[in-house]
Amino acid sequence: MYEAILVCSVALIAVALYGFYSKRHMIKMVISVEILVNAANLLLIAFGAYRAPGYVELLPQSLAILSISSAGGVTAVALALILAVYKVYGTVDVRKLRRLRG
Amino acid sequence: MVIWTLAFGCCTIPIVGWVSDRLGLRYVREWYSSLVIALAFIPYILLIRLVARVGVVVYPIPSLFHSILTVDMVSVFFILPILIVGFASSIYSTSYMSHDTGLNSYYTLLSAMILGMIGVVSAGDFFTFFLFWEVMSISSYALVAFRKDRWEPVEAGFKYLVMSSAGSALMLSGIAIVYGIAGTLNFAGIALAMRTPVLASDPWLILAISLIIVGLGIKAAIAPMHTWLPDAHPAAPSPISSLLSGVMIKTGVYGLLRFYILFQTLHAYWSLILSILAFLTMFIGNLTAMFQTDIKRLLAYSSIAQIGYITFALSIGTIQSISAALLHVFNHAMMKGLLFMAAGAFYHATGSRDISVLEGVGRRMKLTGVILSIGLLAIAGMPGLNGFVSELLIVSAAIQQELYLQAALTIINFVISVAYYLRLLQRIMLKEPRSDLSRVEEAPATMIAGMVILASLCVFVGVYPSMFISISELAGRVALDIGSYITSILGG
Amino acid sequence: MMEAWLCWLTPICGALLTPILARLGHKVRDYGAVVFSLLAALFASRLIPIAVEGKIIWERYGWMPIPGAPVYVGVLVDPLSVIMANVVSWISFLIMLYSLEYMHGEPGLTRYWFLMNFFIGNMLLLVLSDNLLQMFFGWEGVGLCSYGLIGFWYRDDRKYWVGTPPDEYPPSHSGMKAFITTRMGDVGMLVAMLAIYSYSGTFSIPELQSNTMWASTLMESGLLTPILLLMLLGPIGKSAQFPLHEWLPEAMAGPTSVSALIHAATMVKAGVYLVARIAIIAASLTHIIGFESFHTFFIVVAWIGGFTAFLAATQAMVARELKKVLAYSTISQIGYMMLALGAAGITANFVEGLTAGIFHLVSHAVFKASLFLASGAVLHVCETKYMDEMGGLRKYMPVTFTSMLIAALSLSGVPPLLGFWSKEAVLKVCFETGDVALFVLSAATAAITFFYSLRMISITFLYPKSKHLEELEAEGLHIHEVSPIMWIPYCLLAFSTLILGVLGRLVEEFFHESLSHIIAAGHLEAVVESHGVGFDPSIASLLASVSALVIGGLPGYWFYVARRGDPYSIVEGSVILKAVWRFLWNRWYINRLYYILFVNIPISLAKIMNRWIEVGFFNGLQYGVSLITLRLAILVDRFMEVGFFNNLQYGVAELIARICRSSRYLQTGSLNINMYQVSIILIIILLILLVSMGVL
Known part of the structure; x- marks a missing residue:
């Protein structure tokens, strides 16, 4: 059971990393961040269940909740930034954001 | 208690700002936030005395799932530059940001960021660590992209956000795995669990270490994960740049140091990875800085190189090298904070960050120019200023461990970096100013005040380094004495 | 022994204060500088009783407690250093006094007073220091001041040249010569x-x-x-x-x-x-x-x-x-x-x-x-x-x-x-x-x-x-x-x-x-x-x-x-005396030999080396990138034009510059590539750990 969840979350990490370097839509980048955070949360829950089978382990779950809420904050800032980018650049293609280089 | 002062500030700054806006009072909010940060020095001094007496101070945070703050000598050593640079940049902002809007949120975010950094370095478990890490990160995302109607901050801010939040998530995954192995989030508990050598080659642990190094490495701007830094640091308002470059990237270093301490059975592997990354970082930072045309971008690359030196010192892993790394963290915070502020003062006065435009501006803005020269000479390692002291300590720590090749490579990097620092100094201070700089005036008094605080510390540490060396050596000793760390937190 | 410390610190402080005093007026700057050297002389004379009594006083403080190699600053007051300190400081004071009139009205006097006081401070540091490292600091400090002061008239007006044509040198050249020659010894x-x-x-x-x-x-x-x-x-x-x-x-x-x-x-x-x-x-x-x-x-x-x-x-x-x-x-x-x-x-x-x-x-x-x-x-x-x-x-x-x-x-x-x-x-x-x-x-x-x-x-x-x-x-x-x-x-x-x-x-x-x-x-x-x-x-x-x-x-x-005989005609009249005269006049030909050995030959060597390095360097790269052909043309052009001194450095410098410039391409500015780097390094770290721990 734990193993399935663990493998699943490692797979999610891989998916997120793939998304980071292949997707050019900015919102998809933010979704990749979300996937990565969820992978971490899943790991936390799985290990929480593994350490105390049959019980609800308080510490990892609360850390997961904290992470979910902070991811919400990050997403909010990210969406605001995407809006600002759209206003300035007129695009949400992340590969068009290449004025800063060298 | 330092944290409570700043948290109080975070909560009250918007109120004070709103009220003073309504009453039409200028600069109340600015002075109030500087005052709050200045007040945080009082509990900090009490804290130092307590730590000096007790060793490790443990504060439980009420009603927050057994989470604790543990403050030992290392934390105290990291809090000092955060408070000093925070205070200086808060004063500096008073005139630098005076033409901006949204200042209520600016000062709130500023103190939240300082709060977050202090929380990170005084956390006692991963729950607290991650909580403050996110406080610090989110407020810094917002601050980098503060001038959101221009292209540069927005682009840099988005890149920074994606990379840094991905880094936090990777680190969190690593923490989850560590929890799965150790069964606790408490630093001391993890350290206790990691003492069993059986665990050392657990594949999950290896994955956890890689994730944590990458996660922290992104924040610390270790190559090749540094790519957000040269964009974000120049794009941010200058006081924020000096906080980011001066102290925020050092929280990543702090994280690496803590993990290094906790995983004491894995020191060899940890050192191997860190030293490889350190030299990559040094060379990339120094070589790329050489031909930069933007003064703040040059400073940003130089920060990357300095992180390389610090990481190298961490990777050696002796008391001398850790204390050298700590001292360099402090010195670099002073120097780089100073340099970013001076660059910001030039930008404020001329509206340009292009070095070819700024040529000779030091002759028009003499005081700022002199301060910039102090910073540049310090970071170039001139004897008598602070950079020399810690760079010498790093090299001598390497030589004591008979790492001659590494010491030689580090010295080569010092030499390369001297080239562009002195070239910058020569162009800013000695060239004839361009004609369109003729009406440039000296920076306002509050900006000068912020810089003078840091410059005087640069000189003080350089001239009288023995006190700082002995404190950092104490901190290094404490850092590596994991046994007494565990006993003082978990008891017996 | 406060006096010993103050003795060398006072002129250095005076030097550092010179630019500030210059703001207050020329008189303040000039007399201020002289007063600082007088103070140094007075402090030095306070040490004389020690020399008379033959005591040796040694004080030092830890400056950098580097483990294993602590660095100290200290003073060693013994008869030798006291005699030296007094000679230096009193003669300096008299010369500073003399400079008041002698240098009156020269441009760049702030520089002059700064260097003079800085020199005095460093010289006193040299003679009073208790360790070789600190002495070396003073040693280099006086060398630097000497370089700056020989080339004081760095604009090289004809009237400040030294020597008789054709062996005549401008002040900046002389300063450089002094600096380089003494550096060889150092x-x-x-x-x-x-x-x-x-x-x-x-x-x-x-x-x-x-x-x-x-x-x-x-x-x-x-x-x-x-x-x-x-x-x-x-x-x-x-x-x-x-x-x-x-x-x-x-x-x-x-x-x-x-x-x-x-x-x-x-x-x-x-x-x-x-x-x-x-x-x-x-x-x-x-x-x-x-x-x-x-x-x-x-x-x-x-x-x-x-x-x-x-x-x-x-x-x-x-x-x-x-x-x-x-x-x-x-x-x-x-x-x-x-x-x-x-x-x-x-x-x-x-x-x-x-x-x-x-x-x-x-x-x-x-x-x-x-x-x-x-x-x-x-x-x-x-x-x-x-x-x-x-x-x-x-x-x-x-x-x-x-x-x-x-x-x-x-x-x-x-x-x-x-x-x-x-x-x-x-x-x-x-x-x-x-x-x-x-x-x-x-x-x-x-x-x-x-x-x-x-x-x-x-x-x-x-x-x-x-x-x-x-x-x-x-x-x-x-x-x-x-x-x-x-x-x-x-x-x-x-x-x-x-x-x-x-x-x-x-x-x-x-x-x-x-x-x-x-x-x-x-x-x-x-x-x-x-x-x-x-x-x-x-x-x-x-x-x-x-x-x-x-x-x-x-x-x-x-x-x-008494002028009973005319030395010129005697020398002219005798072949041997004339040869001796020429030998002495040309400074035993040592100076000329040095110029040939250390200036002319290296320059020609640099020319040869440069051609070799440049061409060899570019031959290697030519095949790869077509752009370099163009570069080569530009370089050859520059090589013909620019003086040979720059050229030796040019080959090395150009190599480093090229590395630096190309390292800038690492910063692609594309977020996708940035994240790609992160993923790659994650995998690399994982692999390194797995291999080094013997799991793989």
Whole structure:
């Protein structure tokens, strides 16, 4: 059971990393961040269940909740930034954001 | 208690700002936030005395799932530059940001960021660590992209956000795995669990270490994960740049140091990875800085190189090298904070960050120019200023461990970096100013005040380094004495 | 010992304050600088009681407690350093006073005062420091100030050039020459210091004296003499001894006050001071490892000193510029000091040798400073640097004439002036070595010294008024005595050489007494009996000095004072004399040889190397990138145009620049690529860990 969840979350990490370097839509980048955070949360829950089978382990779950809420904050800032980018650049293609280089 | 002062500030700054806006009072909010940060020095001094007496101070945070703050000598050593640079940049902002809007949120975010950094370095478990890490990160995302109607901050801010939040998530995954192995989030508990050598080659642990190094490495701007830094640091308002470059990237270093301490059975592997990354970082930072045309971008690359030196010192892993790394963290915070502020003062006065435009501006803005020269000479390692002291300590720590090749490579990097620092100094201070700089005036008094605080510390540490060396050596000793760390937190 | 610290800190603070004082007005800046040097002199004189009582005070504080290699700052106050500090600070003060008038109205005076005070501070730091590392800081500091002050007129106006065409050099070139030449010596000295440190684990001079392990280890490995000789390179460069003496004549391109302070009275003595320190260390080690182990070193010192004294004195006989005569004579007199110190080691009679060396150092500082300052006044008035364009000045400048005469006679060793006693002391220790050749050489030098002193004084003051001066007067310029603020310093110095000369024996006794406290142990006295030439060394030296005066004085008087014969026509008439003259005039061809060896040949080598590197470098890359072909064309173009000096650096610099520029491409600016890097490094770290832990 734990193993399935663990493998699943490692797979999610891989998916997120793939998304980071292949997707050019900015919102998809933010979704990749979300996937990565969820992978971490899943790991936390799985290990929480593994350490105390049959019980609800308080510490990892609360850390997961904290992470979910902070991811919400990050997403909010990210969406605001995407809006600002759209206003300035007129695009949400992340590969068009290449004025800063060298 | 330092944290409570700043948290109080975070909560009250918007109120004070709103009220003073309504009453039409200028600069109340600015002075109030500087005052709050200045007040945080009082509990900090009490804290130092307590730590000096007790060793490790443990504060439980009420009603927050057994989470604790543990403050030992290392934390105290990291809090000092955060408070000093925070205070200086808060004063500096008073005139630098005076033409901006949204200042209520600016000062709130500023103190939240300082709060977050202090929380990170005084956390006692991963729950607290991650909580403050996110406080610090989110407020810094917002601050980098503060001038959101221009292209540069927005682009840099988005890149920074994606990379840094991905880094936090990777680190969190690593923490989850560590929890799965150790069964606790408490630093001391993890350290206790990691003492069993059986665990050392657990594949999950290896994955956890890689994730944590990458996660922290992104924040610390270790190559090749540094790519957000040269964009974000120049794009941010200058006081924020000096906080980011001066102290925020050092929280990543702090994280690496803590993990290094906790995983004491894995020191060899940890050192191997860190030293490889350190030299990559040094060379990339120094070589790329050489031909930069933007003064703040040059400073940003130089920060990357300095992180390389610090990481190298961490990777050696002796008391001398850790204390050298700590001292360099402090010195670099002073120097780089100073340099970013001076660059910001030039930008404020001329509206340009292009070095070819700024040529000779030091002759028009003499005081700022002199301060910039102090910073540049310090970071170039001139004897008598602070950079020399810690760079010498790093090299001598390497030589004591008979790492001659590494010491030689580090010295080569010092030499390369001297080239562009002195070239910058020569162009800013000695060239004839361009004609369109003729009406440039000296920076306002509050900006000068912020810089003078840091410059005087640069000189003080350089001239009288023995006190700082002995404190950092104490901190290094404490850092590596994991046994007494565990006993003082978990008891017996 | 607060005074010792303040003594060197005050001028440095004064230097740093100069730009701020300059804001308050020119008068404040000028007088402020002089006051700071006066304060240093007063602090130094507070130390005199220590020298009289023969106490040694050593204080140090940890500066950087680096584990295993702590760095200290400290002061060592013993009779030697007190004597040096007082000579330096008091003469500096007088010269600063003189500069008030002499440099009046020059542009760039803030720089001048800054460098002067910074120089004084560094020189005092050098003589008062307790460890070699700190001494090295002062050593480099004075070198830097010397470089800055030689090239003070860095715009290279024609009138500030030094030398006679075609061997004429601008001030900036001379400064560079001095800097590079002395740096060659410093490299050797630094290597030697580090070598000694690696054996002894300390830089501290008192510890090197008390801890004798390092010396015996070094001696057993046979490295003691080589390391000491490397160390000697530093003093040779700094004190302008053969073979690194060629920078000093050109150093006269600086203002005369600078020549007086740095290139006659103080900085060039730093080398002598260091050799004296080595001699003291050697003296305290002789009872452990025997004085024979230092024998070679001291023979080298003595011979370098004796030979340099002769070499430079012969060149002074034919010099045409007033300041050059003094410069050659400075080199020559420093040779005497080195000779005395070397003789100290050869005879193992350290106290007597040291006394002679330091006594001559002090007396030379006094009379040479006076000579330089007076010559500065003469140059000021006559607006020329050549002696044959002066003449007849005795009538116009009586005070300057009198003081210069006294100082020149003291230089020549005419009794009862101070120079007589010190030179006699040097000759005496030289005689005690039993080395007849060395003794004859130094006695001959003394004769030559009297000859060129008489020549200098007569041509400048006693000859009929030159055409140049008459032209000046025709232009309406009034030749007159300089103002008191200028003549008081050199008059005072000349006067003190007379007064101290009358008390000569007592002064020598004082030096002997106080310096003997440093070399306390009685067993050092007369380890070697004088190599029985048969009679008393003091009578021998007295005889030698008197006969030297006669031998040198008679022709000098005949040709120049009485003007019974025309030296020019005699030289022109004889082939041999003309060849000798040309040999001396071309400075024994040493200068020309150095230029060929170290300037011309490297430049041509650089040309060849450059072509080779450039072309080879590009051939390699050409195939890869098509863009480089274009680059090559541009480079070849530049290679033809740009001077060869840049070109050697160009190849290396271009390589580094290329690496730097290409490293900028790592910053792609694409977030996708950034994250790709992160993923890749994650996998790499994972792999490294898996492999190194043996899981894979």
